[in-house]
Amino acid sequence: MAKIEFRNVVKRFGAIEVIPEMNLVIEDGEFVALLGPSGCGKSTSLFMLAGIYLPSGGELLFDGHVVNEVEARDRNVGIVFQSYALYPHMSVRDNILFPLRFKKTPRDEAFARVKAAADLVRVAELLERRPSELSGGQQQRVALARALVKEPQLLLLDEPLSNLDASLRLSMRTEIKSLHEQLGVTTVLVTHDQIEATTMADRIICMRAGRIEQVGTPDDLYLRPSSLFVAGFIGSPPINLIAGEAEAGTVTVNGARFPLEGGASGSVTVGLRPEHLRFGETGFAGRIAQIEPMGREILYVVETGMGAVRVLEQGSSAGHSTGEQVMIGFLPENSLVFETARQKLIAGAHVRAPE
Amino acid sequence: MSVQAIPKASTAASEPAADWDALAARARGVRRTKAVVLYAFLIAVSLPIILPYFWLVTIAFSARSGVAETAVLWRSMAVVVPAVVAFWLTAALAQSRRQLWIGIATVAAIAVFAFAVLVGPDLHVGNFIFLWEPDFASVVRSRIGEVKGAVQFPNVWHAFGNSILIAGAQTAIVVTVASLAAYYLSRFQFPGRSSMLRSLLVLHAFPVLTLIVPMFLMLYWIGLLDTLSGVILVLVAFELPFAIFIMKGFYDAVPWDIEMSALTDGASRRQAFVSVVLPQVRNGILAIAVFTFIRGWEEYIFVFTFLIRNSNWTMSLYMYWVRDDVMGVDYGVVSAVGVFYLVPSLILYMAAQRYLMQMSIGGVKG
Numbered sequence: 074m075a076k077i078e079f080r081n082v083v084k085r086f087g088a089i090e091v092i093p094e095m096n097l098v099i100e101d102g103e104f105v106a107l108l109g110p111s112g113c114g115k116s117t118s119l120f121m122l123a124g125i126y127l128p129s130g131g132e133l134l135f136d137g138h139v140v141n142e143v144e145a146r147d148r149n150v151g152i153v154f155q156s157y158a159l160y161p162h163m164s165v166r167d168n169i170l171f172p173l174r175f176k177k178t179p180r181d182e183a184f185a186r187v188k189a190a191a192d193l194v195r196v197a198e199l200l201e202r203r204p205s206e207l208s209g210g211q212q213q214r215v216a217l218a219r220a221l222v223k224e225p226q227l228l229l230l231d232e233p234l235s236n237l238d239a240s241l242r243l244s245m246r247t248e249i250k251s252l253h254e255q256l257g258v259t260t261v262l263v264t265h266d267q268i269e270a271t272t273m274a275d276r277i278i279c280m281r282a283g284r285i286e287q288v289g290t291p292d293d294l295y296l297r298p299s300s301l302f303v304a305g306f307i308g309s310p311p312i313n314l315i316a317g318e319a320e321a322g323t324v325t326v327n328g329a330r331f332p333l334e335g336g337a338s339g340s341v342t343v344g345l346r347p348e349h350l351r352f353g354e355t356g357f358a359g360r361i362a363q364i365e366p367m368g369r370e371i372l373y374v375v376e377t378g379m380g381a382v383r384v385l386e387q388g389s390s391a392g393h394s395t396g397e398q399v400m401i402g403f404l405p406e407n408s409l410v411f412e413t414a415r416q417k418l419i420a421g422a423h424v425r426a427p428e
Numbered sequence: 429m430s431v432q433a434i435p436k437a438s439t440a441a442s443e444p445a446a447d448w449d450a451l452a453a454r455a456r457g458v459r460r461t462k463a464v465v466l467y468a469f470l471i472a473v474s475l476p477i478i479l480p481y482f483w484l485v486t487i488a489f490s491a492r493s494g495v496a497e498t499a500v501l502w503r504s505m506a507v508v509v510p511a512v513v514a515f516w517l518t519a520a521l522a523q524s525r526r527q528l529w530i531g532i533a534t535v536a537a538i539a540v541f542a543f544a545v546l547v548g549p550d551l552h553v554g555n556f557i558f559l560w561e562p563d564f565a566s567v568v569r570s571r572i573g574e575v576k577g578a579v580q581f582p583n584v585w586h587a588f589g590n591s592i593l594i595a596g597a598q599t600a601i602v603v604t605v606a607s608l609a610a611y612y613l614s615r616f617q618f619p620g621r622s623s624m625l626r627s628l629l630v631l632h633a634f635p636v637l638t639l640i641v642p643m644f645l646m647l648y649w650i651g652l653l654d655t656l657s658g659v660i661l662v663l664v665a666f667e668l669p670f671a672i673f674i675m676k677g678f679y680d681a682v683p684w685d686i687e688m689s690a691l692t693d694g695a696s697r698r699q700a701f702v703s704v705v706l707p708q709v710r711n712g713i714l715a716i717a718v719f720t721f722i723r724g725w726e727e728y729i730f731v732f733t734f735l736i737r738n739s740n741w742t743m744s745l746y747m748y749w750v751r752d753d754v755m756g757v758d759y760g761v762v763s764a765v766g767v768f769y770l771v772p773s774l775i776l777y778m779a780a781q782r783y784l785m786q787m788s789i790g791g792v793k794g
Contacts, residue, residue, distance in 0.1 A: 124691070
């Protein structure tokens with residue numbers, strides 16, 4: 074187990090600066106997720122942790138020791154790749170055994186550990202097969218077993234669920250999380266899928282273009298996104314962002330006036346999550362343009378004076394139809410107000426629905 | 429047959445109802461014609477390919493010294509041509525895999541029987557005299573009473589050994605160098621990488637014959653003229669570019685992930701290469717090994733130019749001198765040497781066929 078620290082870490086590929094400067098502490102035994110769109114530098118950070126890329130500057134610390142120049146093979150890091158990267162010419166047993174080959178583990182002990190790792194991820198009955206004979210979910214488990222068999226001080230997961238089908242993804246999510254609880258190994262998950270990050274990680278590091286946008290618990294990112302980018306990235310269906318002007322305690326959006334609590338002035342963007350909006354007697358008016366049933370909930374796309382607004386309603390309260398005129402209300406504490414120019418959240422500022 | 433009027437498709441309603449049966453009959457006719465043309469073509473091209481090999485073997489086992497006899501060839505042709513036609517007809521008419529196998533087995537059985545009856549009495553192994561009689565040229569000539577002037581042939585097994593040595597050493601060097609060089613070209617970025625790749629192809633486009641005089645001078649000055657190692661080096665130099673190019677295609681197809689995974693699993697770069705990457709390109713290695721070996725086995729121009737002493741003869745030179753010496757007297761012996769020369773590469777091709785097929789798949793990505 075290890076505490077990981079990035080100190081002013083920079084990574085360049087030739088002239089391209091992929092990570093301008095990264096500062097981050099991951100506590101011993103923590104499960105963190107690096108979340109961001111593709112090309113944001115999250116995989117680069119992961120490969121620096123694994124020792125495959127060398128940082129171009131700054132320091133990378135494991136338990137307080139600088140490991141910048143320590144070779145990948147000496148770092149004792151387990152990694153699960155998006156493609157699983159199983160060795161196709163070896164049986165599952167040899168795949169899991171592979172990391173122990175270079176550690177000169179005694180034969181009996183090595184076989185016992187392979188057995189234990191295989192039991193842990195429930196692939197014990199597949200040991201004699203070749204990777205090509207396994208399903209995606211089984212390959213994933215074997216890759217996990219291979220990463221865990223060497224008892225790594227750090228477990229890295231690179232988009233581990235993205236090649237699985239939806240139901241398998243759900244069960245692997247639970248399984249990886251419980252594995253982490255069982256073993257307590259420091260784990261870093263890289264993903265572009267916000268659901269994966271919020272469901273599995275203790276803490277989420279949201280990245281954008283090589284910079285850390287926000288670090289926090291899933292709740293922090295959902296309820297108090299520090300920027301428009303995070304607000305837009307977290308949450309599904311995505312948050313409604315409405316641009317307006319704040320002046321003298323009111324936000325004016327295309328004629329509609331939202332009373333403002335807390336200090337803000339100039340151009341602001343109001344963020345309203347679809348699941349916080351409710352059809353009611355008061356609020357702002359609109360016409361239902363489209364209905365998308367999502368099972369338990371129904372997503373309404375409502376044409377309003379400030380553009381299309383998404384409203385997520387419980388399925389039981391259905392009974393609306395396309396073309397219907399509705400009023401949309403919300404609770405002030407659920408609203409977010411951002412400064413449009415700096416794209417930052419204005420702490421403590423909220424709007425109320427127009428009366 | 430009535431067509432319902434669909435409001436949008438006004439043309440369909442105005443045209444007369446389509447005659448579905450006539451359309452089906454026409455399609456059937458077209459399919460039949462295509463099949464007939466295809467099989468006629470297959471028969472026409474397979475005969476000229478099969479016949480020379482067949483005749484080579486037949487002559488090797490049936491020709492006799494001093495007798496210019498072609499009747500046996502016509503009789504053997506009378507077996508082979510109907511057999512080939514029958515084979516393709518079976519392939520065309522068989523309704524199931526089972527029928528196909530039964531049909532092919534029947535054709536083969538009849539052909540073998542006919543061959544045994546028509547050609548069998550003429551078969552003998554006398555033409556393979558060179559395998560056990562080093563001075564076979566004199567023996568063959570003495571049969572027609574002309575002994576003097578025969579070339580002193582080395583033992584055929586000696587020439588066979590030289591050929592194996594040249595082809596084997598060339599293969600070992602090419603495989604080793606190409607698999608290392610191609611890995612580097614595939615995985616590492618270095619100045620001049622792309623121009624090097626381009627020049628690899630240009631090198632291969634060079635007609636090797638144009639270089640034969642400078643190569644001769646070079647070998648002469650280095651002191652490797654008339655040595656097997658000199659020829660091996662020249663062959664390696666000419667075969668390497670293509671082998672490297674093929675191998676690079678195979679390495680390109682091995683995902684980075686697997687290598688990175690091996691590195692984090694505790695392997696060094698070299699260990700990862702040996703235990704994880706090399707097994708993935710095994711088919712490529714086998715393919716270039718087979719091609720290089722056969723290239724060395726059938727090499728003629730360079731051995732003819734650079735090797736002089738008859739103790740350095742390879743099979744191709746042996747074949748050349750046998751043809752030169754006894755062709756007019758006994759073409760049966762020449763054919764027998766040809767069959768003997770052919771057998772190793774045939775065995776190799778058949779054993780490695782599976783991997784050679786994959787080369788075109790792995791190689792095109794290059």
